Amino acid sequence: MMENQCDSNENNVPQAEQTQAPDERLPEREAEVTVKCDYCKAENVIPKSAMDKKNTCAQCGRNFTPLSKANKITCGCMIVILILAVIGIFWGIKSCRSTPEKAEKSVNIYRSPSKYEMAKKEHQNPLTGASQIVVDYVKSKMKDPNSFEHVGTYWEEAKSGDRYMVKMIYRGKNSFNAVITEAVVVMVSFDGKIISIKETTR
Numbered sequence: 001m002m003e004n005q006c007d008s009n010e011n012n013v014p015q016a017e018q019t020q021a022p023d024e025r026l027p028e029r030e031a032e033v034t035v036k037c038d039y040c041k042a043e044n045v046i047p048k049s050a051m052d053k054k055n056t057c058a059q060c061g062r063n064f065t066p067l068s069k070a071n072k073i074t075c076g077c078m079i080v081i082l083i084l085a086v087i088g089i090f091w092g093i094k095s096c097r098s099t100p101e102k103a104e105k106s107v108n109i110y111r112s113p114s115k116y117e118m119a120k121k122e123h124q125n126p127l128t129g130a131s132q133i134v135v136d137y138v139k140s141k142m143k144d145p146n147s148f149e150h151v152g153t154y155w156e157e158a159k160s161g162d163r164y165m166v167k168m169i170y171r172g173k174n175s176f177n178a179v180i181t182e183a184v185v186v187m188v189s190f191d192g193k194i195i196s197i198k199e200t201t202r
Helices: 002-012 066-096 100-108 115-123 132-141
Strands: 032-036 043-047 149-157 163-173 179-189 194-200
Touching: 115 163, 132 163, 132 179, 132 194
Parallel strands: none
Antiparallel strands: 032 043, 149 163, 163 179, 179 194
């Protein structure tokens, strides 16, 4: 009887409650970034969320805002781009308002050369600018062809006909072995034939 009572008493004893420790998780660490102080250029590690806020430099103790410098750079770039855009627009308007003379000159660059230009290129000495046809003619009439010295040549297209006029100034020895300066005006056809000759003063 006593044993049964003891057993019953043992059954009535409440078992110790098992308490579970709460699930304690460490808070997530905020992302950090390394920035340089605007004053001493020392590197500081700050939370990413503090980029637009004032931070105290661990080296010099001054306050600085990392994003303020970036904003200044961005603003400066935008100003430069705006200035370049205004210059481009102004230059485009100026080009569109070019004078007729400039427009005609730009068109003439691409046109084919005229008969006069082709004849001049063919007959002109590239070193002296003289007409080789006129030079040969003048030398053939000189007492001393070796004394010939070219001074200058002036070209002009005739108003009508396939011809041009050349005025050449030259020096040479005469019959008295004296060096004199003379000029000659010659009309030459585009195919290289002398049409008329006229001696004149300078």
